[in-house]
Amino acid sequence: MMTFSLWDILRNLLNGAALTAVLSITAFVLGSLAGLAILFARISKYRAPRAFAKLYIEAFQGTPLLLQLFMLFFGLSLFGLDVPAWLAACLGLMLFTSAFLAEIWRGCVESVPRGQWEASASLALTYGEQMRHVILPQAMRVAIAPTVGFAVQVVKGTAVTSIIGFAELTKTGSMIANATYQPFLVYVLVALGYFALCYPLSWYAQRLERKFHAPRTN
Amino acid sequence: MPLVQTNRLHKFYGTNHVLKGIKLDVEEGEVVTIIGRSGSGKSTLLRTLNGLESIDDGTIEVDGTALVAGEGDLRALRQKVGMVFQQFNLFPHLSAGQNVMLAPQVVKGTNKREAAEIAREMLARVGLDQKFDAFPDQLSGGQQQRVAIARALAMSPKVLLCDEITSALDPELVNEVLTVVRRLASEGMTLIMVTHEMRFAREVSDKLVFMHEGRVHESGHPQEMFAQPATPEFANFIRSLH
Ligand SMILES: Nc1ncnc2c1ncn2[C@@H]1O[C@H](COP(=O)(O)OP(=O)(O)O)[C@@H](O)[C@H]1O
Ligand SMILES: [Mg+2]
Numbered sequence: 527m528m529t530f531s532l533w534d535i536l537r538n539l540l541n542g543a544a545l546t547a548v549l550s551i552t553a554f555v556l557g558s559l560a561g562l563a564i565l566f567a568r569i570s571k572y573r574a575p576r577a578f579a580k581l582y583i584e585a586f587q588g589t590p591l592l593l594q595l596f597m598l599f600f601g602l603s604l605f606g607l608d609v610p611a612w613l614a615a616c617l618g619l620m621l622f623t624s625a626f627l628a629e630i631w632r633g634c635v636e637s638v639p640r641g642q643w644e645a646s647a648s649l650a651l652t653y654g655e656q657m658r659h660v661i662l663p664q665a666m667r668v669a670i671a672p673t674v675g676f677a678v679q680v681v682k683g684t685a686v687t688s689i690i691g692f693a694e695l696t697k698t699g700s701m702i703a704n705a706t707y708q709p710f711l712v713y714v715l716v717a718l719g720y721f722a723l724c725y726p727l728s729w730y731a732q733r734l735e736r737k738f739h740a741p742r743t744n
Numbered sequence: 745m746p747l748v749q750t751n752r753l754h755k756f757y758g759t760n761h762v763l764k765g766i767k768l769d770v771e772e773g774e775v776v777t778i779i780g781r782s783g784s785g786k787s788t789l790l791r792t793l794n795g796l797e798s799i800d801d802g803t804i805e806v807d808g809t810a811l812v813a814g815e816g817d818l819r820a821l822r823q824k825v826g827m828v829f830q831q832f833n834l835f836p837h838l839s840a841g842q843n844v845m846l847a848p849q850v851v852k853g854t855n856k857r858e859a860a861e862i863a864r865e866m867l868a869r870v871g872l873d874q875k876f877d878a879f880p881d882q883l884s885g886g887q888q889q890r891v892a893i894a895r896a897l898a899m900s901p902k903v904l905l906c907d908e909i910t911s912a913l914d915p916e917l918v919n920e921v922l923t924v925v926r927r928l929a930s931e932g933m934t935l936i937m938v939t940h941e942m943r944f945a946r947e948v949s950d951k952l953v954f955m956h957e958g959r960v961h962e963s964g965h966p967q968e969m970f971a972q973p974a975t976p977e978f979a980n981f982i983r984s985l986h
Contacts, residue, residue, distance in 0.1 A: 645833035645892075648794050649847035649899060650822035659850055663837045 530706045535715065542698030543719045549694055550681045550723070552616050557623025557680070564628035569635055571653060579628065586625030592686050594618050599690045615687035615694075623680055630676060634669040635661060667738050674731040678724045685720075695719050747772040747934055748793065748903055753802035755788055762788050764958040765802070770903065770951075775935045777945040777966070780955035781981065786938040789955070790905045793936070794825035807902045823851065826896030827905040830912050832888040834880040840867065840891045841876035844898045851899070859898075866894035870924050886917030890924055897928075904928070906937035942985055946970060954978045 568579035586594065599614040609617075638661050646660040688697035699716035703709035748770040755763035762785050770776050778786045791797040793804060795811065795818040804811040809820045835843050844863035848854040854862065867873045870890035880888055889909055896904055906925065910918045922944050929935055929948045939945055945952065945966065952966040954977075962969065962978045973979040 639833075641829060641831050641833035642835065644796055645827075645829060645835070647796060648822060648825075648827040649895070650819050650851045651847065652819065655850050659846060660835055664835075667837070 530702070535702055535706065535708075535712060538698055538702055539695065539712075539715055539719060542693060542695040542716075543723070545693060545698075546681070546684050546695040546719075547723060549612075549615055549619065549684045549687065549692070550677070553619035553623050553684070554677055554680050556616070556620040558627055560620060560624035561627030561631065564624055565631045565635070568628055568632050583625045583629050586622055587629065591618070591622050591683055592689060594622060595686060595690055611687070611690050611692040614690055615684070615692040619680065619683060619687070622683065623676075626676060626679075627673065630672050631665065631669055634665040634672075637668055638664045671731050671735040671738060674727055674734060678727045678731070681723050681727070682720065746770055747774075747807055748936070749803075749805045750793070751803045753789070753792065753804065754800045755785075755792060755797060756800050762958050763792070763799075766958075766960055768953065768960065770934060770936060772902075772934055773932045774950045775929045775948050776937070776951045776953060777949040778936065778938045778953045778955055779940075779942070779945065779981070780961075784955040785958045786955055787907050790827070790907050790936065790938060793903075793905060794822050794827055796827075819851075823899060824902040825905060826899060826901030826903070828889070828892050828896055828907070828909045830908045832880075832885070832892045832912070834888050834891055834895070836880050839877050839879055840872065840883065840894075843880070843891055844895045847895070847899050862898050863894070866898045867891070869897065869927075870894045871920075884917060885913045886920045889913065889921050893921075893924055893928075903934040903936060906935065906939070908938050908940065910939065910941060954981065956981075 564579050564582060567575035568583065570576050570579075595614060595618040598618045599609060599611070602609045602614070642660055642664065643656060646656040651659065684694055685696040687694060688700065691697065693701075695716055699712050703712040706712065746769040748768070750766055750768045753763050753766035753768075754761070766785075766789060768776075768789075778789065780786055788797055792799050793806070799811070799813055801813050803813075804816075804821075806821060806824050809824060810816055811818075811821055834840075835846070838846065841860065841863045844866050845856070845859040848859045848862055849856065864873060864876060867876060870893050872887060872890055872894065875883060875887060875891070878887075880891070883891065892909075893904075909925075910921050913921065918941070922941065925935070925937070926944075926948055937945075949966045951963060952969050953963040954961050954969070954975075956962075956975075956977050962973070962975050964974075969978070970982065973982060
């Protein structure tokens with residue numbers, strides 16, 4: 527039987543943690559871009575894009591992430607598309623992220639007082655100009671803290687991709703636990719790994735929250 | 745021909761008939777004050793004049809730009825009609841100067857240097873040239889409202905609408921804003937305002953419009969109207985002021 531030193535365990539887990547980080551960042555960055563597109567559809571003047579975005583958001587918010595991954599992974603292979611685990615993981619998390627961020631950001635846009643729309647309209651700004659110069663800059667300030675907070679959810683969400691065989695931190699952990707017969711030690715180390723990834727984000731989100739929640743008179 | 749002209753103006757909120765055929769003429773340089781009980785349609789009327797509220801019937805014409813029951817060039821209309829709100833509505837992420845510069849830059853394509861020049865000039869007109877770089881939350885309510893006036897003036901509107909612009913202010917800050925409005929009036933700015941400052945209204949207005957249940961119930965010269973109310977509703981309204 528092979529023996530594992532503590533260093534072997536750590537080395538493997540660090541590799542897994544690195545993949546978790548890469549997956550999180552990829553999903554978050556691509557998800558943000560897609561989320562922005564969904565946001566603009568969701569707050570559009572026109573009914574069709576609004577309805578589409580609403581359905582999209584509700585579909586992703588109303589089903590478990592795990593199921594979304596299954597449908598991507600197994601559903602696409604049904605059509606003869608052989609999706610590798612890493613691609614399904616990235617794609618699934620990206621779509622999940624885009625839906626949630628679009629919804630978070632919509633709330634931020636709607637938190638801008640009506641008076642801001644009216645004042646900018648009375649100055650003859652068009653809808654696009656109002657958005658760009660008046661509404662979005664204010665919405666962005668409100669959005670920073672919850673967006674960073676959601677990044678923590680994405681990092682933890684990556685654990686689900688272990689089910690379809692993507693060798694990120696959790697999957698690596700379970701493989702090593704099986705091989706070493708030391709599940710408790712290994713899973714404690716896995717948990718510490720997630721904590722090390724998430725804590726700085728949570729801390730940063732809280733700091734931003736305090737910074738941007740100073741009362742304003744307007 | 746009057747600068748501002750509305751005819752048979754009707755507005756519904758659902759089944760609530762809020763404006764019932766308003767006819768209003770405002771000459772260039774005229775100061776018109778609209779008074780009336782809460783809910784009589786004063787704000788709605790002002791807001792239709794720059795297209796913040798659509799109209800269900802009738803016409804609005806400002807300096808040759810016409811709006812017929814919602815059809816018409818809103819952008820052109822709004823460039824001719826400035827508005828100042830009860831709640832100031834300054835853009836909180838922009839400094840006082842940037843608040844004033846924004847519309848000239850974005851809507852008229854004025855370059856930054858020129859827009860800054862306009863902003864300084866407009867802020868000076870409301871006595872706030874020192875506050876160019878201050879942010880709205882660093883200004884008192886009275887100062888914010890004066891910046892809002894400067895912001896509207898920067899687009900060189902033909903007419904300025906003021907909807908209860910001193911109602912949200914602490915009493916000691918009301919006068920600095922009224923002083924600015926008084927000066928605009930004396931400079932020949934066309935003003936349509938709604939106010940509860942009756943003494944001020946009588947002093948600066950060329951014409952008083954009393955609205956009652958969505959109609960222009962009585963209008964005329966302020967001194968004459970107060971001396972000789974033509975309708976019992978206006979007489980009642982005057983009595984309720986004391
Ligand atoms: N956005 C709105 N939606 C529905 N009803 C409104 C709206 N704004 C005003 N109203 C109604 O229209 C009527 C006139 O309101 P308003 O023009 O604000 O009166 P005033 O300014 O004279 O107090 C009131 O009955 C008010 O309830
Ligand atoms: Mg009102």
